[in-house]
Amino acid sequence: MENQQNDTNIINSESRRKFVRGLSLLVGGTVATALVSGNSLSVAMAHSLKSQNLASEVLSNGKVFTLNQLKQLKSICAIVIPKTETLGAAEVNTHGFIDNQLFHCYEKSKQEKNKQLLTLIDIVANKLFSQPFIAIKQEQQFELLTELDLGKNNFDEKQRADFKSLKQLICFGYYTSEVGASQELRYLAVPGGYKGSIPYKNSDASWGSQGLYY
Amino acid sequence: MTENLYINDSKEVYDAIVIGSGISGGWAAKEFCERGLKTLMIERGRVVEHKKDYIGENKAPWQQPLRTKVDNLLVKEQHKIQQQCYAFTDATKHFFGNDKDLPYITLKDSNFTWIRANQLGGKSLLWHRQSYRWGEYDFKANKADGHGNDWPIRYQDIEKWYSHVEKHAGISGSKENLENLPDGDFLPPFEMNSPEKALQAKFAELYPDRPLIMGRTAHLTKPTKLHLSQGRVQCQARDECQAGCSFGAYFSTLSSTLPAAAATNNLHIAPNSVVHSLIYDENTNRIKGVRVIDNDDLSEREYFAKVVFVCASTIGSTQILMNSTSKRFPNGIANSSGVLGHYLMDHNYNAGASGDIEGFEDEIGRGRRPTGLIMPNFYYKPDAKRNFLRGYALAGSAYRESWQSVQHQDGLGVDYKNKLKQAGKWRFGLYAQGEMLPRFENKMCLHPTLKDKWGMPQIEFDCRFSDNETNMMLDAAEQAENMLKAVGLLNVSSGVTHGSPGLAIHELGTARMGIDPKTSILNGYNQSHDIPNLFVTDGASFCSSAVQNPSLTFMALTVRAVDYCVKEMNAKRI
Numbered sequence: 001m002e003n004q005q006n007d008t009n010i011i012n013s014e015s016r017r018k019f020v021r022g023l024s025l026l027v028g029g030t031v032a033t034a035l036v037s038g039n040s041l042s043v044a045m046a047h048s049l050k051s052q053n054l055a056s057e058v059l060s061n062g063k064v065f066t067l068n069q070l071k072q073l074k075s076i077c078a079i080v081i082p083k084t085e086t087l088g089a090a091e092v093n094t095h096g097f098i099d100n101q102l103f104h105c106y107e108k109s110k111q112e113k114n115k116q117l118l119t120l121i122d123i124v125a126n127k128l129f130s131q132p133f134i135a136i137k138q139e140q141q142f143e144l145l146t147e148l149d150l151g152k153n154n155f156d157e158k159q160r161a162d163f164k165s166l167k168q169l170i171c172f173g174y175y176t177s178e179v180g181a182s183q184e185l186r187y188l189a190v191p192g193g194y195k196g197s198i199p200y201k202n203s204d205a206s207w208g209s210q211g212l213y214y
Numbered sequence: 215m216t217e218n219l220y221i222n223d224s225k226e227v228y229d230a231i232v233i234g235s236g237i238s239g240g241w242a243a244k245e246f247c248e249r250g251l252k253t254l255m256i257e258r259g260r261v262v263e264h265k266k267d268y269i270g271e272n273k274a275p276w277q278q279p280l281r282t283k284v285d286n287l288l289v290k291e292q293h294k295i296q297q298q299c300y301a302f303t304d305a306t307k308h309f310f311g312n313d314k315d316l317p318y319i320t321l322k323d324s325n326f327t328w329i330r331a332n333q334l335g336g337k338s339l340l341w342h343r344q345s346y347r348w349g350e351y352d353f354k355a356n357k358a359d360g361h362g363n364d365w366p367i368r369y370q371d372i373e374k375w376y377s378h379v380e381k382h383a384g385i386s387g388s389k390e391n392l393e394n395l396p397d398g399d400f401l402p403p404f405e406m407n408s409p410e411k412a413l414q415a416k417f418a419e420l421y422p423d424r425p426l427i428m429g430r431t432a433h434l435t436k437p438t439k440l441h442l443s444q445g446r447v448q449c450q451a452r453d454e455c456q457a458g459c460s461f462g463a464y465f466s467t468l469s470s471t472l473p474a475a476a477a478t479n480n481l482h483i484a485p486n487s488v489v490h491s492l493i494y495d496e497n498t499n500r501i502k503g504v505r506v507i508d509n510d511d512l513s514e515r516e517y518f519a520k521v522v523f524v525c526a527s528t529i530g531s532t533q534i535l536m537n538s539t540s541k542r543f544p545n546g547i548a549n550s551s552g553v554l555g556h557y558l559m560d561h562n563y564n565a566g567a568s569g570d571i572e573g574f575e576d577e578i579g580r581g582r583r584p585t586g587l588i589m590p591n592f593y594y595k596p597d598a599k600r601n602f603l604r605g606y607a608l609a610g611s612a613y614r615e616s617w618q619s620v621q622h623q624d625g626l627g628v629d630y631k632n633k634l635k636q637a638g639k640w641r642f643g644l645y646a647q648g649e650m651l652p653r654f655e656n657k658m659c660l661h662p663t664l665k666d667k668w669g670m671p672q673i674e675f676d677c678r679f680s681d682n683e684t685n686m687m688l689d690a691a692e693q694a695e696n697m698l699k700a701v702g703l704l705n706v707s708s709g710v711t712h713g714s715p716g717l718a719i720h721e722l723g724t725a726r727m728g729i730d731p732k733t734s735i736l737n738g739y740n741q742s743h744d745i746p747n748l749f750v751t752d753g754a755s756f757c758s759s760a761v762q763n764p765s766l767t768f769m770a771l772t773v774r775a776v777d778y779c780v781k782e783m784n785a786k787r788i
Contacts, residue, residue, distance in 0.1 A: 079626055079627060080626050080627070080630065081630070081631050081634075082627055082628055082631065084628055084631060084632075088631070097281070100280075101280060101281070101283070104280055104283075104285045104286060104287075105280055105283045105284070105285065105286055106286070107286075142626060142627060145626055146626055149624055149625070149626060150624055164622065167621060168621055168622070171617055171621040171634065172281070173281070175617050175634070176275035176276060176281040176282070177276050178274070178276040181274065181275065181276065182274075184631075184635060185617075185635065187274065188580075188581065189272060189274065189452075190272070190450050190452060191450060191451045191452065191580060191581030191582060192450050192451070192581070193448070193449070193450065193451050193581055194404055194405060194449075194451035194579070194580070194581035194582070194583040195405065195579065195580040195581060196405035196406050196407035196408065196410070196411075196579055196583075197407050197408045197574075197577040197578070197579065198577065198578060198579070198580045199576060199577065200575070200576055200577055200578035200637060201576065202575075202636055204578075204636075204637075205635050205636075206578070206614070206616050206617070206635060206636055206637040206638075207578075207616065207637075209274075209582070210582060210613075210616055211613075211616055211618050212275055212282055
């Protein structure tokens with residue numbers, strides 16, 4: 001509990017000033033400012049609804065996906081990680097992230113696999129509900145993707161594996177976004193030291209700043 | 215600090231030239247400068263300035279265009295080899311070499327991954343910071359089983375130099391009073407979390423000869439006045455070290471030895487100077503200086519000094535020696551023995567086991583500890599009953615799973631999101647770090663015709679793990695699995711992998727020390743048997759690999775060699 005409060009507190013500007021003052025004593029003013037300005041901390045602290053212009057609207061073709069595929073991917077993102085008290089994967093433009101990430105960091109074969117998966121999802125949506133995926137009801141979308149996630153009925157194990165890999169991309173995109181890492185989870189840019197064990201209960205958010213390997 | 219720290223052309227005859235600015239080169243420069251010698255440090259790459267040039271530091275993933283990943287095209291064109299290193303990310307990629315400019319060859323059926331960090335600070339910016347003294351048994355290992363040559367030194371020869379470097383660098387760790395992993399002058403160790411403490415207690419009960427201890431690491435857990443005076447402060451537990459650390463909380467040339475050297479006004483640095491070869495005077499049997507090729511415009515220039523310390527990394531140092539030929543030394547300078555390039559070693563990280571820990575659901579860690587735990591080598595005494603020689607350490611840590619693990623589960627929607635929000639189960643693993651035998655067959659040599667863009671002959675590697683290393687990893691997987699089961703972990707699994715040498719980035723040997731000039735390149739003070747004013751003090755000088763991470767021993771050997779060299783210079787023997 002104590003930790004949750006501390007980590008939330010760090011977001012308000014009072015403790016930000018305190019933090020920068022402390023940091024200046026440690027590393028000198030210039031470095032402290034450099035570390036805190038234009039970095040994760042300031043961005044994490046600066047967020048407000050106004051600054052959340054996340055451009056999740058799909059307006060044109062992507063680098064890998066067509067406009068329609070991006071719209072479809074956006075609705076898949078919304079089903080996999082929906083909006084709750086925090087924004088969901090669709091609202092933080094995870095579909096745009098995936099398009100960009102697939103283009104820059106993955107092989108052509110993986111890009112193709114994901115396109116085929118989207119086609120498959122539309123084929124099954126048409127078969128079951130006589131409409132493309134984005135046109136069917138949310139409950140129907142959920143039902144369809146659950147079958148795919150379990151490799152049941154209209155889907156086989158290979159297709160299930162392809163969907164798991166898309167889910168991984170959605171999760172990576174969401175939990176490395178500012179909202180995912182610092183609002184849904186807790187992000188500590190500069191922990192200030194290591195504590196082996198602090199109290200944790202299931203209602204606490206896990207760390208969004210752990211295991212990123214950089 | 216000298217007014218013009220960085221130089222280009224110079225006719226000055228320096229007291230000492232140090233080739234390389236990594237861990238060994240930084241120490242050599244500091245020790246020479248502090249003894250009043252005019253010192254020139256030569257670095258093949260660009261200048262990287264502490265703090266200012268850590269361009270990837272403290273950027274959250276969402277502030278990175280590809281969220282920590284590196285663009286395919288860039289990897290394909292420039293970092294095909296370097297990207298194999300665990301530390302290669304978008305925040306660190308500028309500290310790794312461009313593979314296009316750094317070609318090398320591996321012979322058929324052999325493999326060797328050569329990780330490069332050609333800039334001021336070298337690999338001291340990228341290292342994993344684990345810092346262990348070697349023990350008495352490590353220096354005797356070659357003699358005990360006849361593989362490799364006997365080290366010309368023993369633990370007591372290096373003991374005080376370990377202390378010397380530990381105090382300056384700042385090594386955190388716990389005093390354990392172990393027979394073959396000597397305690398050092400430690401800063402306080404990092405904390406263990408509760409499951410780790412519980413496991414430590416269980417290991418102590420079931421395996422009293424296999425203690426599980428906190429990793430010893432070059433981080434300022436509690437900086438001393440000396441560290442603060444270096445402009446370094448306490449570790450903030452970000453664990454993003456390889457991007458650079460403006461807190462100076464981990465030891466690097468840039469955070470620690472270079473400022474100390476520069477403060478004496480005795481240091482000059484020649485950056486962007488790719489050493490081509492050493493200039494040898496046959497009449498006096500002395501090295502007069504070095505010939506360098508400009509990193510950028512490929513022009514040639516020379517620097518001169520009374521002594522030369524080669525600290526250009528294990529393979530880099532030997533490449534320079536090999537490329538320095540003369541009538542007396544047609545096969546590489548200081549190579550009258552003919553062993554130059556042979557006995558190449560690395561460490562073997564190819565086995566491990568892991569499992570789930572029950573309980574502790576009401577706890578989590580806070581901050582990112584930049585070290586794990588270690589179970590030091592428990593096979594340091596030779597035993598003919600094992601089907602392999604030497605031994606391994608096991609490293610690991612306990613952690614709670616997060617979305618990275620939970621994401622693979624079935625599920626969608628609010629329930630899935632809520633599950634990913636929570637911390638998962640506790641996990642613990644043990645991963646082997648094994649010794650590699652020094653074998654004559656594992657070697658590097660210069661390709662007869664192929665050259666890089668600076669005109670340096672390309673390296674040809676012929677290096678592989680032998681049955682000894684393979685058998686050792688099979689044993690490590692089995693032992694780790696059995697132990698984890700015995701201390702109560704659930705769902706334990708183990709396995710071996712088949713990575714090639716090089717990737718541990720602990721390359722060692724190829725210009726080994728030894729008592730006998732007929733079978734070694736260097737004497738017990740890292741001084742060439744053949745040429746008195748030539749020293750090699752980095753990993754090239756090693757006779758065996760032991761199990762411990764080698765960097766702390768690079769440091770200790772280097773400062774010991776400088777101390778000896780200066781005394782010899784004062785006595786006019788050099």
